[in-house]
Amino acid sequence: MTTRTVTPRALAIEGGTPTRTAPWPTYDKGDRLLGEAEEAAAVRVIRSRRLFRYDTRPHTETEVGRFEERFRGFCGSAGALAVSSGTTALALALMAAGIGPGSRVACPVFTFAATPSAILLAGAEPVLVPVDENLHIDLDALAKTVSHVDAVMAVHMRGAAEDMDAIVALADQAGVPVFEDAVPAMGVRLRARQLGTFGLAGAFSTQSDKSINTGEGGILVSDDLGLVARAAVLSGAYEGRVRRHFATAELDDLALPLYSFRMDELRGALAAAQLDSLPLRLERLSTNYTRISGELSGLEGIRVRRPIEGAILGDALLLMIESGAATDAEWFARALRAEGIDARAFGDPTDRNVRAFWNWRFLGKDTDGPNGPLASSVRHVARTVDIPLSASMDEQDCADLVSAVRLVAHHLPSARTLA
Ligand SMILES: Cc1ncc(COP(=O)(O)O)c(C=O)c1O
Structure with a gap:
């Protein structure tokens, strides 16, 4: 009893x-936590009449460029690219890594529909992996699946870290890259390291109910600057604009399609203001x-x-x-x-x-x-x-x-x- x-x-x-x-x-x-800093940032952009990130200014003088620089530092990553959403950040990371049509990407079943959607957007096939009683990816199931896929997408769903060391170890054994859907977990650290920085690339969102709220928006991070440069072109850095990010980028940007997943200056300014708080x-x-x-x-x-x-x-x-x-x-x-x-x-x-x-x-x-x-x-x-x-x-x-x-x-x- x-x-x-x-x-x-x-x-x-x-x-x-x-x-x-x-x-x-x-x-x-109505809960927004937006204040004077965000208002000032938005007004500054409107008064500047410069709403597009790739006008004549150098990268470091644009709002989006400054946000990327600061966020890169926050994560301790070599490169960052701000884009239109978390979903497009995920898809661009996959595409820039060559994961597309014909590729299979393992992802946990417990996630927002945007994760498998981003895999589809990249042209790849999502392979659903079971979760355990705490809704973390089932590592035994992943161990069985990992040799049959081309990449693993870990997801820190509802802000809870996945066991990244275990996931990366399994993926390394199979020789496949790990991507992180860190959309719900911006700013969370696991073993003293920011989520989103354990794999080849990580993606975040700045949509309204995330750690940073610009209405819509996203950002990807990676230590692989070639990947970030390709993602920048794919996101819409056309006619050599990728060299504003990376002066020495060696890539044929006309060999990549342009998907127009860029972030605009208003959002860049809002996002940077919110990094302070x-x-x-x-x-x-x-x-x-x-x-x-x-x-x-x-x-x-x-x-x-x-x-x-x-x-x-x-x-x-x-x-x-x-x-x-x-x-x-x-x-x-x-x-x-x-x-x-x-x-x-x-x-x-x-x-x-x-x-x-x-x-x-x-x-x-x-x-x-x-x-x-x-x-x-x-x-x-x-x-x-x-x-x-x-x-x-x-x-x-x-x-x-x-x-x-x-x-x-x-x-x-x-x-x-x-x-
Ligand atoms: C786990 C997860 N991945 C991806 C996304 C998509 O982010 P966005 O709405 O910025 O495209 C979300 C959105 O809530 C999410 O929860």
Whole structure:
């Protein structure tokens, strides 16, 4: 018989008073953390009348060029290229490395639909690899797959680092390059190294709910300057403009197509302004996440996703429902929403969530056969509840979240039957 604390409060989903009525702070509800620095940057660009990165100015005098230089330094990489989105940054990295039509790229099933989409954009075929109970790539499965692919795309989904040393070691044995979808993890360090810098190239996004918010945007980093130069041409550095990045670039730029995935000056200026406040945002996310996940550890019936060596951004809280039942996860998310907390169950069939890989019909193949190789991944993803955490969360927001999760966990249908 399990002893549990008696909670007098009724659930809002069952007619009780909600934990909170204030909107949960997420970027699409007005939470933006944009201030005077961003306003000044945007006004400066508009007043300059120079919105295109490749006008007559040298690279280091453009907004995008300055952002690239600073971001490169932030990551400790040799080269950086700012582009139109995280997806195009990923696709350009692959294309610039010669991964295209006829190539197969392994990627974990737990990711945003943009990861396999970027592989398709490069002309290659995504090969889905199962994930373990913490939604990290299953290393045994990767070991079996890696010799049948041309590249591996690691994904730090929901800001949680993958075990990059293990992934790189497996890929090295098979002689294939590793790319990092670090879109959700800008600024996260694993073993004292920035995520996105472990493989041949890493990609980030500056879309609105990322560590840096320019509405849309992305940036790739690599120590391979030839790769960055080819990516620059592919992104639209035409008629020799690639030499503004790399004066000595030795490449026939007319041999590469131009896809116009460039970043513009307004976004470059906004992104650079936000690099100044990035450490503060990272610190806030980390402090809130540490507090919340600590206060929710040891709770019966649910488990907080375990990050590798604590390397996680902290902009999302993933709760695994121990019973493993997708219906419990759906109920849990619904009950949290009624308490005033944004929450989604990845496996909710009424929610066409693009993070649930069985919804990726664009791949044109069955990804969720009940006895297929991905069946255990379906269970791991489907029992997970996803809660956005903003850097602007205050003490009250954190306290509300902890209290609501505890309350809902107390009433969890599968836990009730244990009591
Ligand atoms: C894991 C992952 N990869 C790629 C992307 C795509 O980034 P963007 O929207 O900038 O193209 C996202 C977007 O959220 C993502 O979560």
